Amino acid sequence: MISAIQVLGGLAFFLFGIHMLSGGMEKLAGDQIQQWLDRVTSRPLRAAFFGAGATALVQSSGLLMVTMIGLINANLMTLTQAIGVMMGQEIGTTLTAQIAAFHLGDYALIFVAIGFAMKEFAPHGRWRDYGEVVLGFGTLFVGMNLMSGALKSVTEVPAVGIWLTTAGQHQFISIIAGMVVTAMVQSSSAVTGLVVALGMSNAITLPGAVALLLGANIGSCITGLMASFRLSAGARQASVAQILINVTGVLLFAPFIQPFAQLVAMTSNALPRQIANAHTIFNIVVSVVLFPFIGVLARVTQRLVPERVSAKKKATTAYIDPRQYSIPSVALTEAFRELLNMGRAAGEMLELSRQALVENNPTVIPRVLERENELLDPVSVQLEDFLSKLLRTELSEQQQQRALQIKGLVTDIERVGDQNENLVEEAQRKMEEQIPFSPEAVTELEQLFRHAEKTYGAALEALETGDHARAEQACRLEDEFDHMYMEARNAHIHRVEAGVCAPEADFTFIEVLRNLERICDHSENLAQSVLEN
Template identity: 60%
Template sequence: MVNGLQVVGGLALFLFGIQMLSNGMEKLAGHQLQQWLDRMTNRPIKAALFGFGATALIQSSSLLMLTMMGLLSANLMTLEQSVGVMIGQEIGTTFTGQIAAFDIGDFFYFFLALGIVFIEFMPEEKWRKYGEIAMGFGLLFLGMDLMSGALKVLATLPAVETWLTFMGQNVWAGVLAGTVITAIVQSSSAMTGLVVAMGMSQAITLPGAIALLLGANIGTCIDTQFVASFNLSRMAFRASLAQTFINVTGVLIFLPFLIPFAELVARTSPDLARQIANAHTIFNITVSVMLFPFVKYITRGVEALVPPSAAEQQPKLTAYIDLQQLSMPSVALAEAHKELLRIGETTAEMVKWSRAALVEDDAAATQRVLELEEGFIDPVCVVLEDFVNTLMRKDLSVEQQRRCFQIKSLTTDIERVGDLTENLAQFAQRKAQEEALFSKEAQEELQELFAHTQQTYGLALRAVQDDDAALAQKVCVLEDEFDRLYMTAREEHLERLNNGVCQPEASFSYNETLRTLERVCDHADNLALSVLARQPAPRGGQGPL
């Protein structure tokens, strides 16, 4: 009983270690992973290399799979790209088994101590990330030590010995057991660690271990399919189906040759645990190489099985963010930033159309602004804010938390610009209803002020997009210049009113337009200040704010 609990406890520590290692790696390198993903093309070889590198780095194929589902749902990846990534990730998953097969004795205590020191006593955020990685390694090896020690005793029990012998002789039983256990614990890495631990304690034969690993490859698909079934995107379900096809095909190819394969693997190392890890590696590499030339055909087959639905062909409200991305915060933040810029670009267009509405009496431009504000800006901003709020409840680094707050703040400013363009469109409607006309001088002033506003706001959005401090500084200067233009325009308008040049009926729309444009520039200034606040402070001095 005690030894059984020790195996369960060791497996729990192993799982927690993998999770902590994955979290640390994601916080440390998640942004770079997103950059690599952005550079992917439709070439399967690049997608496969990305899948291999990302899985080896973050130590979680499930995390990568869920992230891909989100990107597929947001149309940021093609299905063919994702199939290439899956083939690459099959090789990346072998790193866990190879790491677990190392017998480091009691050296895992060093990793645990190092992790505690970095997490608790180092002031800088980056050291805490290193601490999570070290702690993850320590817990991983501690879990392996507990499992192998307990399994050595359990293997001597008659019932356990009979079961293990049966699995070694009946590979189908081993495959079934591996499938069921992996589906229950929802981690192929945990199953791999458990089988390697059994090898360390000599509690299993190599053929029985390989059968369990083959079953684990199928069991991990059950977890992914379950998640995909709750995803509204059929594209994500296609990806899950493609992964199932890849894994099941690999198992069916190897199963008839399991005994000869085991004899071949036995020559790679005298240590059974290392043999098991090598079998896992050789199997995954071989399957990936065999299936790689058929990426296009796998894609076409899955698309034929799951054709696009009518709902899927409808345009989505959001272009980038998707709830599945929340499993990888760095990806979620990058996509939220893209969604924010998409909203910003639309509001910049609305500023341009509001100029046409007011100065050129363009009724179509007026209607376009009103439709975009109600049908796009408001609902997308709500979705984006909810997305970031959900993300903030995740385990984020300090920098990621700050980034979330910044995106929320920027969203508020950009949404207010949308509201202000709606006001401008309403001023245009009132002006048209009252048949009021701007004087030639007023029109020229408005053209100048609109041009200045568009330049200021456009540069602010570019500064946010590129995180460019120089552009942000220029925006602040332009905003100050607008304040002077605003005061001059007001004074000249009052003079024209007194001289009877401007119609009193048009005065309200003119004055409110000036105030509204001034507020748009204020929000542009806020965007610029947000960019400057992210810049590192110079040594020995204060930051830009």
């Protein structure tokens, strides 16, 4: 009983160590990994190498998978690119087993002490993150030491001995066991560590260990599958593609476990290292064999999980997902995509407002009001709530500033929507009350609208691309609009005094000018946010 508790405690230490190691590496490299994903995944081979390196670096295939699902959901990555990364990711995961196979238990507490000192007493935040990595590394080996020591006693229990013998003889049962246990704990690293610990205790045969690892490969897909629920079809396709890759690999190897184990036994005299090597060789072979069929896998997956066209589009967010809070870099990317989606809608509303006021087109008014009430208003509320909750999580200083910046920009774009609502309400009143505008007034409004659209368009493009030249142009256009606004206002007053414009047009014309001027002010805010970064 005590030995069983020690095994569970050792497993907990091992998992906690992996979690700390992964968490520290995510803080050190999380933002860069997302940037690299965007840059290097255009070619499948490059994507595969990146997947292997990134997974080995952060020691979490689940982290990389959830990151990819978030990027696919935000339309920043295609399914084919993601499958290329997955091929490499499967290889990168094997580093956990290779690390665990080292007999470093006697030195584990040294790593724990050094890591703790760095994490608690380092003056700089980045050194604390390095300390978390070292502490996680040491804790991982403390867990391995506890497990391997306790398993020697546990395996002397007759029932356990019989089960392990059965596992070695009936590989299908072991594959199912590895799959179920991995799915339950949502960590293939946990099962891998446990299998290596069994090897350290000579409590399992190599064929039995290989079978458990094959099952763990299938069970590891559960993290990505759960992360993709209720997301876009592309995100669900990515998780299904991972299942196809792993199941295909297991089906290829399952009939040949015994000869494969005999081959792997030649790579080392130590059983733990043989187990780690089996895990590595399996994943390399599967990735190499399936790599030429990335396109086929993508097409099969797209048929299994087709895009669904909704008959009625709900007023909801298109990109953000609360399950991405654990990966702030992805959550911020999704929030920014949502912001741009709002921004484009507000830009379309501005053109429709021009048609309503300048061209006296009443048919566009409901479209503006619909976008405001069913898109901008509800999405801005949801996005601000998403960012507020994200700010309550553990963010780096840079991530915190980015979240606050996006939160402020949400307000600017939502206000642009409000101003467009005001404009079409003025247009509706103008048409209902048949308020006449002079030809000069109509010409000025056309020019002002076009200039406002140009200003807002430049600001939104600068925001999307980070182009400082475009942002500076938007600021110059806003200054020009201020002059145009004053000239149009003074010209309107002169026309009213001269009797050229009807007195009842006075209020409407001035209100239109004010709302356009405010739209340009918010456009300048968007541009300034780019220049300040």
